[in-house]
Amino acid sequence: MARIGIIGSAGRMGQAIAAVLAASTEHECAGGVDSGGDVAALADASDALVDFSAPGALEANLHAAIGAGIPLLIGTTGLGEGEMTAIDNAARAIPILQTGNTSLGVTLLAHLVEEAASKLGPDWDIEIVEMHHRMKVDAPSGTALLLGEAAAKGRGIDLASNTESGRHGHTGKRAEGAIGFAALRGGTVAGEHMVYLAGEKERLTFTHLAEDRAIFAHGAVKGATWLIGKAPGRYSMKDVLGI
Ligand SMILES: NC(=O)C1=CN([C@@H]2O[C@H](COP(=O)(O)OP(=O)(O)OC[C@H]3O[C@@H](n4cnc5c(N)ncnc54)[C@H](OP(=O)(O)O)[C@@H]3O)[C@@H](O)[C@H]2O)C=CC1
Numbered sequence: 145m146a147r148i149g150i151i152g153s154a155g156r157m158g159q160a161i162a163a164v165l166a167a168s169t170e171h172e173c174a175g176g177v178d179s180g181g182d183v184a185a186l187a188d189a190s191d192a193l194v195d196f197s198a199p200g201a202l203e204a205n206l207h208a209a210i211g212a213g214i215p216l217l218i219g220t221t222g223l224g225e226g227e228m229t230a231i232d233n234a235a236r237a238i239p240i241l242q243t244g245n246t247s248l249g250v251t252l253l254a255h256l257v258e259e260a261a262s263k264l265g266p267d268w269d270i271e272i273v274e275m276h277h278r279m280k281v282d283a284p285s286g287t288a289l290l291l292g293e294a295a296a297k298g299r300g301i302d303l304a305s306n307t308e309s310g311r312h313g314h315t316g317k318r319a320e321g322a323i324g325f326a327a328l329r330g331g332t333v334a335g336e337h338m339v340y341l342a343g344e345k346e347r348l349t350f351t352h353l354a355e356d357r358a359i360f361a362h363g364a365v366k367g368a369t370w371l372i373g374k375a376p377g378r379y380s381m382k383d384v385l386g387i
């Protein structure tokens with residue numbers, strides 16, 4: 145039985161993961177922490193940790209996982225450059241999987257978007273639209289950024305220097321080769337992502353609709369279990385799902 149510890153256990157995702165673990169005969173929940181909890185003690189009682197909390201928790205989570213010598217799956221979004229560097233450094237000591245979306249559908253979608261962006265070329269404008277529940281605190285979503293990275297990779301460009309986000313007012317025309325982002329918030333939407341490739345007189349759209357956050361929870365448990373026994377390094381959901 146793989147013992148999975150949940151960071152952010154009382155949150156929406158934490159509860160969804162606890163439900164998946166409770167229904168599993170191959171996993172058990174090693175416990176959970178929220179703000180002010182003892183993550184080092186949780187790590188000592190776990191075979192792997194999953195983190196669905198907040199960026200401010202990252203440093204302590206990495207420290208705890210390294211201290212216990214166990215893998216960490218990071219699903220928390222809104223991470224900045226400094227946090228990505230901290231993950232790279234920690235991945236020299238333990239296996240880490242960081243992703244903005246643990247679902248099978250989005251992992252496959254990223255693959256398709258990369259392929260489409262590579263085949264269609266820079267005269268096809270790429271726009272990414274996402275909608276989430278009213279409680280979400282970061283934008284664009286981690287998934288939108290992941291899809292943007294896939295598009296940028298397919299096109300052979302750097303995402304950060306080619307992003308157009310949150311247009312408002314007299315913006316001027318669209319920058320050539322830009323990847324655009326728009327974020328909608330409302331209601332209880334678990335997660336909707338649309339990638340548009342808009343060319344001359346034709347348009348290709350890819351859509352992923354998450355109907356329930358259970359899909360993220362199943363992916364997180366699968367990913368964390370897959371990490372157990374792996375060599376230190378950074379892994380992705382593509383590795384887990386063999387895509
Ligand atoms: N990668 C993926 O597939 C997915 C990623 N997410 C991401 O997961 C994160 C959590 O989402 P969601 O569950 O909806 O958010 P919630 O706000 O519902 O839950 C967050 C939980 O994290 C806890 N938390 C906050 N700070 C810390 C800390 N420093 N240490 C330990 N626990 C802490 C909170 O506890 P307290 O109230 O005590 O502060 C709360 O219980 C978000 O970044 C979201 O974008 C969500 C869905 C899928």
Ligand SMILES: O=C(O)C1=N[C@H](C(=O)O)C[C@H](O)C1
Binds near residue numbers: 276284287288336
């Ligand atoms: O906060 C959420 O709810 C979600 N966050 C992730 C993101 O930022 O993309 C994944 C999913 O879309 C739900």
